[in-house]
Amino acid sequence: METFLNIDLRVWWFLVIGAVFTGYAILDGFDLGAGVLHLFFRKEESRRIALNAIGPVWDGNEVWLVIGGGALFAGFPEVYATVFSAFYVPFMLFVVALIFRAISIEFRSKEPMLWWRLTWDISYTASSILIAGLLGVLLGNLIQGIAIGPGFVFQGNTLDFINPYSLLTAVTTIALFSLHGAIYLSMKTEHRLYTRVRLMVKFTSRMFVLTFVTLSLVTLIYIPEMADKFRDYPVLFGIPAMAMLSVFNIQRLAEKGRYSLAFVFSGLTSALLLGLASLGLFPVLVPSTLDPQYSLTVYNAASSFPSLKIMLTIAAIGVPIVGVYTTFVFWTFRGKVKIDEQSY
Amino acid sequence: MAALAAVAQLFSGHSSARMIAAYQPTKLAAFEGHYDSLAIGDLYLFGYVDQQKEQVHGVSIPGMLSFLTHDDFKKPIPGLHTFPKADRPKTVNFVFQTYHLMVAIGMALIGLTLLALFFWWRGKLFEQRWLMRIFTVAVLLPQMANQLGWYSSEVGRQPWVVYGMLRTSDALSRSVTAGQVWFSLILFTLVYALLFVLFLYLLNKKIKHGPEDLEETEDIPEYSKRYAESGNSPN
Structure with a gap:
């Protein structure tokens, strides 16, 4: 067993992948959320501003998903293989939704016809909802576990993934992203549109609190294992406590009109919730519903130590670079949106 | 610019072919329909592989494949016979044709762009309407060469998905229907x-x-x- 700073390399990889997917949830979260809310803007100009608010950053945000997938393949190839095979159909739908979302953003303003723009607006919102929903379904199923048999082979079928719990996580994810997106838009808009966005922040934050509280209760009642670790190490209760505080802080800050800070807290909420889920599972990555011995864990699903070592070095160089240019793009395009001829 | 890129392809293609000769000899043999392991390697300009008789009919430059691979016209190239039948691609003719089409397109692009450079130098490029017409269609050629090369590379590697290590039939997911x-x-x-x-x-x-x-x-x-x-x- 090899370690770095006294921590097992496999645990390091768990942290790296967790960090990258959290980054993805925070970054793509707000532009997906903006997409979910898109149809609620009535005027053509409002829609263009909302679209151009995420215009310079949405594709860069999706890079984090690519890094996450790559990191998962490098660090835990068994998880990559099992999960991608098991969720084959949902992932295909996910990819199609990503394609449609991208072309909706690119194509909608290329033609002036009303029907053309409306078609792409609908496609944009529908694909954003589908992407957020599928991510939620995936998360819900990973928390509950899937039917993994001997040799890490998935034995269930696609329809298993649609169940009350995963639908609840899907709705929660959509609500969280919408809130996150609404707060982002409030930093980017002015005048009457800004007033409208403020109402959206209010509405989405209520929706999110409602779904979040429901989800927490349902999890504690039906999947009590998730709370085991917290009972063993009461210090860890700090995390759900912080998540709760963070959620209510968003509402407080939004009411005061301090949207930049509210945005930080809605990002933090995403991070804490993902942290909560992965900590609840750790060291398991994908629980098996058939037999715990078939579960994929940090220890039985990892690559060999030499691979982990090389890839960790690469990640240590690559991830900060992406972090720096992401920050750079956000800094360049800070402030309110102005439409010009380069806009979408 | 295009002429430069087209000629650069020649060198990049050559070095890729040498890589393949070193790491995936069956694929190289399939590209040229080269069966006999003791023979020197010929480079076909075009032709047809008779898979039954294991022969190629066509126009070739004798020994050119050996020269390009080993800088020696006389050195034999391991042929398809070197490898057990189970470890060779089945559709050698398909690999041969797609590979040669790709190379032919590459050569045609070099010719076209050099021709255009010549007219440009003479200051008459934009008067050559026929050449302009060809270039309108030629936009598709690199894409076609790309796809064809992809076919020959993928099919030429069969039955392996990772050469010499993992068979395609073993690489299938067991839970995807x-x-x-x-x-x-x-x-x-x-x-x-x-x-x-x-x-x-x-x-x-x-x-x-x-x-x-x-x-x-x-x-x-x-x-x-x-x-x-x-x-x-x-x-």
Whole structure:
């Protein structure tokens, strides 16, 4: 067993992948959320501003998903293989939704016809909802576990993934992203549109609190294992406590009109919730519903130590670079949106 | 620029071929339909592989494959016979044809661009209407060469997915059903067909629109106003 700073390399990889997917949830979260809310803007100009608010950053945000997938393949190839095979159909739908979302953003303003723009607006919102929903379904199923048999082979079928719990996580994810997106838009808009966005922040934050509280209760009642670790190490209760505080802080800050800070807290909420889920599972990555011995864990699903070592070095160089240019793009395009001829 | 890129392809292609000779000798042999292991390697310009008789009919430069691989016209190249039948690609003719088409397209592009350079140097390039016509169609050629090369590379590696280590038949996922694969295949065919139509439509529009006038681009406020108005106008 090899370690770095006294921590097992496999645990390091768990942290790296967790960090990258959290980054993805925070970054793509707000532009997906903006997409979910898109149809609620009535005027053509409002829609263009909302679209151009995420215009310079949405594709860069999706890079984090690519890094996450790559990191998962490098660090835990068994998880990559099992999960991608098991969720084959949902992932295909996910990819199609990503394609449609991208072309909706690119194509909608290329033609002036009303029907053309409306078609792409609908496609944009529908694909954003589908992407957020599928991510939620995936998360819900990973928390509950899937039917993994001997040799890490998935034995269930696609329809298993649609169940009350995963639908609840899907709705929660959509609500969280919408809130996150609404707060982002409030930093980017002015005048009457800004007033409208403020109402959206209010509405989405209520929706999110409602779904979040429901989800927490349902999890504690039906999947009590998730709370085991917290009972063993009461210090860890700090995390759900912080998540709760963070959620209510968003509402407080939004009411005061301090949207930049509210945005930080809605990002933090995403991070804490993902942290909560992965900590609840750790060291398991994908629980098996058939037999715990078939579960994929940090220890039985990892690559060999030499691979982990090389890839960790690469990640240590690559991830900060992406972090720096992401920050750079956000800094360049800070402030309110102005439409010009380069806009979408 | 295009001439430079086309000629550079020659060198990059050559070094790739040497890599293949070193690491995937069966694939190289299949590219040229080279069966006999004791024979020197010939380089075919075009031809046809008779898979039954394990012979190639066509026009070749004798020993050229050996020369390109080993800088020696006389050195034999390991042929398909060196490898057990189970470890060779079955459709040698397909690999041969796609590979040669790719190379032929590459050569044609080099010829075309050099010809254009010649006319350019003489200051008569834009008077050669016939050449301009060819170039309009030639936009598709690199894409075709790319796809053909992909076919020969993938099919030429069979039955391996990772050469010498993992067979394609062992690399299949055990939990993904044929139905699911059909689903995704049909789904993506439809998506890409739609994308292709949209692409043609928008590209055509862009070409017809032509390059932006300088005055127009400088006048940003006017331009964006026009955009917003056209979007609001009821049809």
